[in-house]
Amino acid sequence: MMKINESSERYFILIGFSKYPQTEFILSIFATGLYTMTLTGNAAIILVSILDSRLHTPMYFFLRNLxxxxxxxxTSIVPQMLVNMWGNNKISYLGCMVQFTVALALGSTECVLLAVMSIDRYVAVCWPLRYTTIMHPRICHILAAISWIWGFGNSLFQSSLAIVLPHCGHRHIDHFLCEILIIVKLSCVDTRPTEAKMLVARLMILIGPVVVILTSYACIARAVIMMKSAEGRRKAFGTCASHLMVVLLFYGTIMFMYLQPKNNYSQNQGKALALLYTIVAPTMNPLIYTLRNKDVKKAIRKVIFKN
Incomplete structure (x- = not known):
């Protein structure tokens, strides 16, 4: 096992897309633009949902968290990715460990939070008269706290397994980020026991929330079918459509990447999927929620015209 003072002096080389210089340049521009849009769009949603009192509801509380x-x-991925693309493809051992720990924690938290948001939508559609009572602000804060604690707990467990593995001089990472499974594969010891434990942790953080989401939307679908009013069905669908689109985009890429058989996996495919869920998905989320949500669009116009 490596000593901490020895490991802190080591570094990894992120290969990324350096084999394709022209593609790398285009991707750097693409990533910069989407990163700017992500920060601007999500910051706007947070600001607007705080300033407009009509958006002080459980749905927008969870949306602020998202x-x-x-x-x-x-932010835990793109700035380092751009530094690598612009010529400095080295990342310190400590920096690499921090990156995959933080990214895994935030990604895991989002898995749980999307499940919590599906419960909120279930209560809104199936129990509309008791919605404000059931989704009390205290309950919302507890559910949000559970999401963050569960996500960071999952990351600490998996990261602690990866950090103690020796790498015996293996430094080249064929990716644009420090991804925990790739770091594990660089180890010079048998990693099968570690990978088995990580697989159990991944299944818990993925399958558990997916079951909650599917159950919630099955109940929502049943309630919508039983509605006699076409207007009621339209409103119920509008209430859930944005969240469902975000769920499909996020979980679709994550599950395809982490749960597919190893013999079907290629490194270039992994990079493409990683770009999708680390850069594209966070950019799409504010667009999905604003373009399909009249309340958010009204609030944004109100803030703009007021200023």
Whole structure:
């Protein structure tokens, strides 16, 4: 096992897209633009939902948490990615450990938070008259806290397994970020027991929330089908559509990347999927919620015209 003072002097080389210089330049411009949009869009949602009293509801409380997560998540990855693309492809051992620990924590938290948001939508559609009572602000804060604690707990567990593995001089990472599974594979010892434990942790953080989301939307679908009013069905669908689109975008890429058989996995495919869920998805979330949500669009116009 490496001593901490020895490991802190080591570094990794992130290969990223350096094999394709022209593609790398285009991607750097693409990533910069999307990162700017992510910060601007999510910051706008947070600001507007705080300033407009009509948006002081459980749905927008959880949306603020989601926007905050997306901002932190992309910030933990994109700046370092751009530094690598602009010529400095080295990252310190400590920096690499911090990056995959923080990114994994925020990604895990988002998994749980999306499940919590599906519960909120279930209560809003199936129990509309008791919505404000059931989704009391105290309950909302507890559910949000559970999301953050569960996500960071999952990350600390997996990261502690990865950090203690020796790497015996293996420094080249064929990726644009320090991804925990790749770091594990660089180890010079048998990693099968470690990978098995990590697989259990990944299943818990992915499958558990997915079951909650599917159950919530099955109940919502049943309630919508039983509605006699076409207007009621339209409103119920509008209430859930944005969240469902975000869920499909986030979980679709994550589960395809981490739960597919190893013999079907290629490193270039992994990089493309990582770009999708680390850069594109956080940019799309504010667009999905603003373009499909009249309340948010009204609040944004109100803030703009007021200023």
């Amino acid at each position: 926007s905050l997560l997306d901002m932190f998540f992309t």
